Amino acid sequence: MHNQEIQAAYGYLPKDVLDKMCEKTGMFPTQVMGVATFYSQFRLEPTGEHVIKICFGTACHVNGAEKVADALADELKVEFGGTTKDGKFTLETVACLGCCSLAPVIMIDEEAYGRLTPDSARKIIRDYYETGRA
Numbered sequence: 588m589h590n591q592e593i594q595a596a597y598g599y600l601p602k603d604v605l606d607k608m609c610e611k612t613g614m615f616p617t618q619v620m621g622v623a624t625f626y627s628q629f630r631l632e633p634t635g636e637h638v639i640k641i642c643f644g645t646a647c648h649v650n651g652a653e654k655v656a657d658a659l660a661d662e663l664k665v666e667f668g669g670t671t672k673d674g675k676f677t678l679e680t681v682a683c684l685g686c687c688s689l690a691p692v693i694m695i696d697e698e699a700y701g702r703l704t705p706d707s708a709r710k711i712i713r714d715y716y717e718t719g720r721a
């Protein structure tokens with residue numbers, strides 16, 4: 588299997604599978620890791636049940652994306668790129684999500700939330716937990 592097939596099968600690249608790839612291909616682990624981390628679609632850890640993408644594109648940036656991002660990181664007690672301890676949310680930053688008129692924007696899975704403030708972003712997360720979606 589190639590990296591992409593492994594990713595599709597597992598949702599991420601488990602370390603023991605990477606080790607096996609190294610054995611089979613004769614590549615050093617650092618080379619395989621280099622490929623895996625260069626292509627950002629490869630993850631080295633399982634993602635949470637929900638993936639939050641925070642837009643850091645220009646329109647979102649000038650409309651306060653950082654404050655929204657900080658509020659989400661604080662609410663979820665997670666670093667950017669990380670997953671919450673309960674495995675519910677992975678927090679990622681991305682470039683433009685394509686709905687700049689709604690800046691600042693986040694996407695949770697396939698759903699976009701726009702014109703956010705730090706408080707409204709926190710409320711979305713709380714609603715997920717309160718309504719049993721997370």
Ligand code: FES
Pocket residue numbers: 642643644645646647648682683684685686687688690691692
């Ligand atoms: S800059 Fe954020 S959606 Fe375009």
